[in-house]
Amino acid sequence: MGQIRILLKDGSSRNYEQGVTLEQIALDISPRLRKAAVAGLVDGVMVDLTYRPQDGSVVEIVTEDSEEGLSVIRHTAAHIMAQAVMRLFDGVKLGIGPSIEDGFYYDFDLDHRLSPEDLERIEEEMRKIIAEDLPIVRVELPREEALRKVLDAGQSYKAELIEEFEDDTVSFYSQGEFVDLCKGPHLVSTGRLKAFKLLNVAGAYWRGDERNKMLQRVYATAFAKQSDLQAHLTRLEEAKKRDHRRLGRDLDLFSLHEEGPGFPFLHPKGMVIWNELLTYWHEVHARAGYSEIRTPIILNRGLWENSGHWDKYRENMYFTEIDGQDYAVKPMNCPGAILIYRNSLHSYRELPIRYAELGLVHRHEKSGTLHGLMRVRAFTQDDAHIFARPDQIQDEILGVINLIDDFYRTFGFSYHVELSTKPENAIGSDEIWELATESLRAALDARGIDYKVNEGDGAFYGPKIDFHLTDCLGRTWQCGTIQLDFVMPERFDLSYVGDDGDKHRPVMIHRVVFGALERFMGMLIEHFAGAFPVWLSPVQTVVMPVSEAHVDYAGSVAEQLRDIGVRCELDDRNEKLGYRIREARLQKVPYMLVVGDSEVSSQSVSVRARGQANAETVSLDSFIERIKREISERKLTP
RNA sequence: GCCGAUGUGGCUCAGCUGGUAGAGCAGCUCACUCGUAAUGAGCAGGUCGUCGGUUCGAGUCCGACCAUCGGCUCCA
Numbered sequence: 001m002g003q004i005r006i007l008l009k010d011g012s013s014r015n016y017e018q019g020v021t022l023e024q025i026a027l028d029i030s031p032r033l034r035k036a037a038v039a040g041l042v043d044g045v046m047v048d049l050t051y052r053p054q055d056g057s058v059v060e061i062v063t064e065d066s067e068e069g070l071s072v073i074r075h076t077a078a079h080i081m082a083q084a085v086m087r088l089f090d091g092v093k094l095g096i097g098p099s100i101e102d103g104f105y106y107d108f109d110l111d112h113r114l115s116p117e118d119l120e121r122i123e124e125e126m127r128k129i130i131a132e133d134l135p136i137v138r139v140e141l142p143r144e145e146a147l148r149k150v151l152d153a154g155q156s157y158k159a160e161l162i163e164e165f166e167d168d169t170v171s172f173y174s175q176g177e178f179v180d181l182c183k184g185p186h187l188v189s190t191g192r193l194k195a196f197k198l199l200n201v202a203g204a205y206w207r208g209d210e211r212n213k214m215l216q217r218v219y220a221t222a223f224a225k226q227s228d229l230q231a232h233l234t235r236l237e238e239a240k241k242r243d244h245r246r247l248g249r250d251l252d253l254f255s256l257h258e259e260g261p262g263f264p265f266l267h268p269k270g271m272v273i274w275n276e277l278l279t280y281w282h283e284v285h286a287r288a289g290y291s292e293i294r295t296p297i298i299l300n301r302g303l304w305e306n307s308g309h310w311d312k313y314r315e316n317m318y319f320t321e322i323d324g325q326d327y328a329v330k331p332m333n334c335p336g337a338i339l340i341y342r343n344s345l346h347s348y349r350e351l352p353i354r355y356a357e358l359g360l361v362h363r364h365e366k367s368g369t370l371h372g373l374m375r376v377r378a379f380t381q382d383d384a385h386i387f388a389r390p391d392q393i394q395d396e397i398l399g400v401i402n403l404i405d406d407f408y409r410t411f412g413f414s415y416h417v418e419l420s421t422k423p424e425n426a427i428g429s430d431e432i433w434e435l436a437t438e439s440l441r442a443a444l445d446a447r448g449i450d451y452k453v454n455e456g457d458g459a460f461y462g463p464k465i466d467f468h469l470t471d472c473l474g475r476t477w478q479c480g481t482i483q484l485d486f487v488m489p490e491r492f493d494l495s496y497v498g499d500d501g502d503k504h505r506p507v508m509i510h511r512v513v514f515g516a517l518e519r520f521m522g523m524l525i526e527h528f529a530g531a532f533p534v535w536l537s538p539v540q541t542v543v544m545p546v547s548e549a550h551v552d553y554a555g556s557v558a559e560q561l562r563d564i565g566v567r568c569e570l571d572d573r574n575e576k577l578g579y580r581i582r583e584a585r586l587q588k589v590p591y592m593l594v595v596g597d598s599e600v601s602s603q604s605v606s607v608r609a610r611g612q613a614n615a616e617t618v619s620l621d622s623f624i625e626r627i628k629r630e631i632s633e634r635k636l637t638p
Numbered sequence: 639g640c641c642g643a644u645g646u647g648g649c650u651c652a653g654c655u656g657g658u659a660g661a662g663c664a665g666c667u668c669a670c671u672c673g674u675a676a677u678g679a680g681c682a683g684g685u686c687g688u689c690g691g692u693u694c695g696a697g698u699c700c701g702a703c704c705a706u707c708g709g710c711u712c713c714a
Contacts, residue, residue, distance in 0.1 A: 105709095113642075202709030203641025210711050214641055217709070245707095249649080258687075258705050316713085361714085366639050367705090369712065379714065457713090466714095478714060516714040547671045574671080582675035596673055608674060615674060 004055035023049040023188065026061045036063040036224075038192070039072045039185040046072075048138055048185040064224035074099035076136065076187040077126075077196045077222035078106045083178035084125035085110070085218075088118075094180065095157050095206060095215045102232070102474065103221030107204055109157065114216050119198040122218070126196065133191030134176040138184055146170035150181060157206065195229040196222035242472035244525035245372040251530050251587060253521075253538070254373065262370045262377030264518055269538035272567065273521060276536050277514065278358070280410070280634065281382055288403055290356040290384055295336025297360060301326035306491055307335045308427045312460040316363045333359035334485075334510055337385040338492045346496040351506060352388040352396055358517075359383050373522035374477055380517040386509040387494070393507055397443040397465075397482060400511045404467055404480040407513050412636050413527060416476070417449055418466045420457035427460055428487035436484040437463040461487040462510070472526040479515035479523065484508075531588045531610060534627065535634045540567045541627065542584045543605075546577055546596035553600045557593060557620060566627055581608070591627065 006025060007013045022040035026033045039046055041060040042053050053059055062069045078097035085108055086092045095107025141149065150158040158181045162170055173182045175190050198220040206212035223229040248254045253270035266274060298320060304310040318329040337355045362378045369375055388396050408415055419440060422433045440463055444451050458464050467480035485508040495503040514520035534540055541561060545554035551572045561568040571580045584592050593605040594615060605623050608615040
């Protein structure tokens with residue numbers, strides 16, 4: 001056996017006997033590394049620890065504390081779970097079982113309906129498999145043989161996958177009696193799995209296609225250590241406390257009722273936030289050269305046929321009849337804006353025309369998809385339709401990107417961007433779509449924004465740039481969007497008079513910043529966990545007299561604050577101070593002002609800021625200055 | 639829409655194998671007049687999601703529907 005030279009990631013190199021495994025190399029580097037090792041990276045390719053590198057290979061040991069390492073652990077956990085399910089139930093057909101962010105899942109096709117109690121049984125069986133410490137072995141087979149193997153085992157879904165593979169060989173991993181088609185890598189044995197928990201069962205269509213059979217998906221998670229798992233479960237519990245549906249009720253912001261599923265009711269305190277958002281919105285849009293319009297909620301059939309909605313969007317629309325004629329409740333604001341544009345003749349000098357509209361739209365969402373304020377059936381879009389000359393497209397799109405970035409920054413949101421391309425049910429020619437998509441791409445590139453391409457997810461009339469925010473449980477929701485549309489102007493025969501005196505076709509940019517006000521509010525609630533910055537807080541201050549003797553002074557403090565527009569409540573209820581403070585804390589009021597003898601005599605207030613255990617006594621005037629400034633600057637803290 | 643789970647006073651929950659509902663918090667009343675996270679006592683509040691069935695009798699069993707929750711699909 002000859003010697004081989006292995007290059008390590010720190011640039012050093014070591015010599016080993018030929019046939020050395022990665023695990024042995026890890027042990028050679030340090031016993032601790034061997035213990036933390038879960039896989040290897042050889043010349044940039046993920047492999048098992050049992051892999052034997054060639055002379056001159058660059059080797060990196062993947063450890064359990066890295067992202068890749070964790071995903072190896074989870075992938076192995078998925079196999080162990082599948083093995084347990086196959087031991088417990090007959091006729092199990094396996095779908096796919098990948099590791100995902102925060103965990104893993106496996107899709108099963110079996111007649112038995114998995115219940116929460118079954119999850120406990122499966123966990124128990126998994127523990128047995130771990131105790132058996134079965135070696136996990138990789139086997140490579142020629143494609144045809146692999147296909148026969150899975151067909152013989154009755155694994156039709158796996159066969160479907162193999163049929164689509166392009167490689168000549170296919171790899172399997174086995175542990176004890178269990179074999180699964182898999183790329184790997186995996187832990188070296190089942191005993192290496194230390195911490196896992198099954199979370200829930202859900203239905204999932206095979207390959208995510210509604211036309212396919214629905215499989216049973218078991219969601220679970222796994223970590224390198226029990227303490228990491230515990231920390232993750234605790235985080236999930238904490239996240240639930242930020243849930244906007246819970247906070248919406250606790251803070252009395254909004255409610256949902258059986259009488260109108262998907263139609264949220266905003267309470268007075270919710271409306272304060274709503275109105276503050278819109279005040280800010282109006283300020284910024286006026287500065288950015290937008291003018292505001294308002295169009296009807298119900299418009300006739302002809303309009304929607306012309307726009308293409310009647311054909312392409314019907315499943316999402318609500319209909320009605322007036323004087324025997326068909327009408328539709330608007331699912332989008334664009335046709336209305338178009339009618340206003342078309343109402344008069346436009347010169348090239350006028351463009352771009354930016355019509356903003358706070359439009360209430362109704363869309364029929366499938367019942368299973370409704371979710372608090374995040375997904376509803378009636379919502380207000382902070383819409384705008386920009387009618388522009390082709391030479392203005394780039395500037396306008398960049399303008400909107402900057403506007404959205406400014407807005408999100410004001411709230412401290414971080415976001416990610418997606419570019420959605422031509423969908424199946426598109427209208428308009430390929431050339432037009434190509435041109436529109438490239439224009440959006442160019443704008444993103446010009447501004448150096450990272451984005452993910454979302455194939456086939458554009459609107460039926462044009463591609464779009466989507467801005468996504470993340471909720472308390474890590475789910476992302478599309479909020480802002482910019483859509484470039486060459487199709488509607490065509491369909492509605494829009495025009496402007498150019499400097500040559502001829503008619504020309506404008507382009508339309510549809511865009512929203514908040515997206516849906518309702519959804520954005522939901523995001524805000526979770527983002528701030530209900531502790532809104534002062535400018536957004538429904539109640540900005542609560543004044544609390546220590547006892548009855550201080551009620552007059554407290555009342556005058558409250559009045560002075562209200563006079564300058566501060567939302568202030570006087571809590572002079574016949575309750576102990578501690579009780580009232582507790583309540584104001586739970587309501588996440590930014591400032592509590594306690595006034596007693598000493599405050600009365602010095603015309604001051606004892607300020608207890610949200611999140612602060614200690615109060616600070618300042619003159620009323622200086623408090624007023626402070627809160628005024630925080631509100632006008634729309635400061636993020638406290 | 640599909641898969642699974644859940645549905646008892648405003649909120650959180652109890653109610654065993656069927657015998658016509660219970661607690662805490664919140665609310666109201668009274669007393670206490672109080673210095674930075676819950677003062678005490680009393681009162682009031684529920685067609686047990688809806689509809690139908692089984693039964694002498696249903697919150698408890700069965701069925702359908704509705705809503706909600708977690709996913710899938712879809713989307714702002």
